[in-house]
Amino acid sequence: MSEMFNVAEEFGSNVFNDAVMKERLPKQIYKELKKTIEEGTELNPEIANVVANAMKNWAIEKGATHYTHWFQPLTGVTAEKHDSFITSPDEQGKVLMEFSGKELIKGEPDASSFPSGGLRATFEARGYTAWDCTSPAFVRKDAAGATLCIPTAFCSYTGEALDKKTPLLRSMEAINTQALRILRLFGNTTSKRVRPSVGPEQEYFIVDRDKYLKRKDLIFTGRTLFGAMPPKGQELEDHYFGAIRERIAAFMKDVNQELWRLGVCAKTQHNEVAPAQHELAPIYAECNIAVDHNQLTMEVLKKVAGRHGLTCLLHEKPFAGVNGSGKHNNWSIVTDDGINLLDPGKTPHENVQFLVVLAAIISAVDKHADLLRESAADPGNDHRLGANEAPPAIISIFLGDQLDDVIAQLISTGEATSSKKAGKLNIGVNSLPVLAKDATDRNRTSPFAFTGNKFEFRMVGSSDSVASPNIVLNTIVAEAFCDIADELEQADDFAMATHDVIKRLLTDHQRIIFNGNGYSDAWVEEAERRGLPNLKSMVDAIPSLTTDKAVAMFEKFGVFTRAELESRTEIQYEAYAKAINIEAKAMYDIASKQIIPAVMKYTTQLAKSINAVKATGVAADTSTQEGLLVQTSALLAETKNALMALHEITAKAAECAEGEAMARFFHDQVIPSMAALRKPVDELEMIVDKDLWPMPSYGDLIFEV
Ligand code: ADP
Numbered sequence: 001m002s003e004m005f006n007v008a009e010e011f012g013s014n015v016f017n018d019a020v021m022k023e024r025l026p027k028q029i030y031k032e033l034k035k036t037i038e039e040g041t042e043l044n045p046e047i048a049n050v051v052a053n054a055m056k057n058w059a060i061e062k063g064a065t066h067y068t069h070w071f072q073p074l075t076g077v078t079a080e081k082h083d084s085f086i087t088s089p090d091e092q093g094k095v096l097m098e099f100s101g102k103e104l105i106k107g108e109p110d111a112s113s114f115p116s117g118g119l120r121a122t123f124e125a126r127g128y129t130a131w132d133c134t135s136p137a138f139v140r141k142d143a144a145g146a147t148l149c150i151p152t153a154f155c156s157y158t159g160e161a162l163d164k165k166t167p168l169l170r171s172m173e174a175i176n177t178q179a180l181r182i183l184r185l186f187g188n189t190t191s192k193r194v195r196p197s198v199g200p201e202q203e204y205f206i207v208d209r210d211k212y213l214k215r216k217d218l219i220f221t222g223r224t225l226f227g228a229m230p231p232k233g234q235e236l237e238d239h240y241f242g243a244i245r246e247r248i249a250a251f252m253k254d255v256n257q258e259l260w261r262l263g264v265c266a267k268t269q270h271n272e273v274a275p276a277q278h279e280l281a282p283i284y285a286e287c288n289i290a291v292d293h294n295q296l297t298m299e300v301l302k303k304v305a306g307r308h309g310l311t312c313l314l315h316e317k318p319f320a321g322v323n324g325s326g327k328h329n330n331w332s333i334v335t336d337d338g339i340n341l342l343d344p345g346k347t348p349h350e351n352v353q354f355l356v357v358l359a360a361i362i363s364a365v366d367k368h369a370d371l372l373r374e375s376a377a378d379p380g381n382d383h384r385l386g387a388n389e390a391p392p393a394i395i396s397i398f399l400g401d402q403l404d405d406v407i408a409q410l411i412s413t414g415e416a417t418s419s420k421k422a423g424k425l426n427i428g429v430n431s432l433p434v435l436a437k438d439a440t441d442r443n444r445t446s447p448f449a450f451t452g453n454k455f456e457f458r459m460v461g462s463s464d465s466v467a468s469p470n471i472v473l474n475t476i477v478a479e480a481f482c483d484i485a486d487e488l489e490q491a492d493d494f495a496m497a498t499h500d501v502i503k504r505l506l507t508d509h510q511r512i513i514f515n516g517n518g519y520s521d522a523w524v525e526e527a528e529r530r531g532l533p534n535l536k537s538m539v540d541a542i543p544s545l546t547t548d549k550a551v552a553m554f555e556k557f558g559v560f561t562r563a564e565l566e567s568r569t570e571i572q573y574e575a576y577a578k579a580i581n582i583e584a585k586a587m588y589d590i591a592s593k594q595i596i597p598a599v600m601k602y603t604t605q606l607a608k609s610i611n612a613v614k615a616t617g618v619a620a621d622t623s624t625q626e627g628l629l630v631q632t633s634a635l636l637a638e639t640k641n642a643l644m645a646l647h648e649i650t651a652k653a654a655e656c657a658e659g660e661a662m663a664r665f666f667h668d669q670v671i672p673s674m675a676a677l678r679k680p681v682d683e684l685e686m687i688v689d690k691d692l693w694p695m696p697s698y699g700d701l702i703f704e705v
């Protein structure tokens with residue numbers, strides 16, 4: 001069957017999409033549902049009944065027996081609770097398959113075991129899920145059979161968001177309202193809605209499943225906690241964009257087919273920098289759908305890998321010493337009639353609007369650099385940000401030479417009168433040189449780069465949901481648009497006022513623009529001089545969520561209440577402490593039960609061989625064996641001491657107050673203690689007989705897939 005795969009026919013075949021709705025719903029119902037989807041109006045319960053019934057019939061034809069509200073609690077992964085369609089048997093013992101509008105619109109999972117950060121005490125366990133009809137339902141097929149999945153938001157009974165979708169939808173509403181104000185100021189009377197477009201590029205590693213199962217660290221924590229570097233790493237750069245191996249190619253083919261059936265536009269695939277590392281990029285979609293699709297993509301990558309005897313590692317840093325994985329969040333702002341606000345445009349008129357949008361974004365990113373950084377924080381990403389592979393933890397904006405030059409001119413003279421790439425256009429006061437999309441050089445070291453008609457936020461971690469970065473982006477830019485609109489709507493001379501706003505914002509916020517090498521130490525110093533925040537770890541970044549400026553902004557635009565922000569702060573601290581605690585315990589476990597016994601076997605063998613040589617009575621030289629024994633024993637002692645120290649320090653963590661104090665303790669005390677244990681173990685791995693070493697090496701894992 002896979003040989004016969006017809007993309008055009010199969011694409012979206014498991015999605016209750018527009019075409020299916022049009023075909024299966026009565027005309028009037030279809031029209032009303034479309035209105036709800038497009039304009040965000042309330043869904044009438046009678047319509048919901050008809051939609052639910054059509055959806056159920058369609059799903060049953062696809063083999064579905066169950067349905068689930070598919071939601072995104074604050075654990076970062078999706079959650080679901082399956083209910084079958086069957087009713088209780090009638091007198092004849094027959095069951096019916098039913099699904100009501102009420103069941104479609106609202107679900108009531110027991111919310112008590114999802115993190116809520118104190119928003120909902122466990123005795124008040126009720127929460128509900130509500131259908132997000134802007135993201136289409138789909139049928140997912142796996143070992144559990146076929147299940148109708150309904151994308152939903154997850155809230156407490158008092159209306160607080162307990163998930164990532166609710167604030168995302170709120171932030172989309174905020175940017176819609178404020179961007180429309182800007183468009184109207186520039187004379188656009190026709191666009192009805194503005195929505196962010198998002199294309200997340202997903203990086204991941206693939207390893208052999210049997211080898212994975214021999215690595216308890218990968219199983220428990222998603223990353224290797226021990227491991228000496230193999231003789232070859234990524235220094236030859238022969239993997240990046242290299243030919244894709246057969247086994248991986250077969251896996252990718254299945255991933256694509258599965259994603260296409262689910263309506264995910266998987267588009268690009270290639271090898272990444274590190275051995276065994278790959279990337280998958282979709283064609284960009286509306287923000288909310290892109291976030292859902294990215295969650296689905298991560299699920300599908302893992303599931304399909306399993307079918308191929310492989311394991312997909314989504315962790316940001318599965319292996320020390322080679323590149324980690326991220327997720328580039330490409331973001332732009334697009335109207336319902338296809339205007340991209342980040343497209344420089346061809347006329348002077350469009351150019352001014354573009355400059356206003358650009359100035360708004362520059363000011364927003366500068367004002368809320370800390371929040372943007374926080375939105376990409378997860379325990380795994382701490383290993384990446386600032387290492388020489390991923391953008392530093394300092395937020396800055398890369399614009400490229402051309403645009404940078406225009407901005408320099410606007411700041412100095414208030415006018416952009418010429419283009420650096422001369423010859424293209426000589427421009428007047430209000431217009432820009434034509435910016436060729438690919439004319440600008442690529443700066444891979446920048447965390448926030450303008451790439452022609454979109455911004456690319458490169459800090460996000462590979463395992464993280466892209467909801468948080470987009471919530472922040474949408475809201476901070478909504479705020480900047482709002483401030484600008486407030487000012488320009490009052491202006492007597494619109495052209496003059498616009499000119500002044502652009503110049504002022506660019507002047508005030510130019511410190512955030514940096515086109516140089518983000519990996520250099522010089523930049524760290526320079527950024528400090530400029531007063532840009534350098535939040536090195538997740539624990540340092542979390543407080544950004546509840547600063548006065550953050551709370552004021554999120555409340556003003558109805559994205560988060562203070563209580564919601566405080567709860568998310570608690571959840572972040574807790575998630576951090578738990579993640580490091582699990583890593584520390586896994587290290588303790590592996591070192592005690594696997595590594596120390598293996599090293600002892602090796603020392604015993606060494607001692608035996610020394611004695612055997614001596615027993616022959618021949619005056620042979622055993623100094624090499626003895627030297628090895630001394631060296632190994634010393635490292636073994638170091639390991640044992642480090643192990644005891646880690647054990648003690650981890651136990652002490654329990655004495656800390658939960659929340660910030662505990663997270664800080666893990667960061668400041670436990671992590672260095674883990675590093676102290678890893679060091680002698682990695683040295684031992686280079687000495688001890690490979691046959692005795694209790695787990696596959698880095699070389700086995702990343703070069704033999
Ligand atoms: P790049 O080479 O700059 O990374 P690609 O064309 O490979 O650009 O696109 C990378 C990702 O960005 C893809 O997911 C793509 O769909 C997405 N993308 C392209 N244009 C836009 C846009 N205007 N808005 C949002 N995402 C976009």
Ligand code: MG
Pocket residue numbers: 201328456
């Ligand atoms: Mg890219």
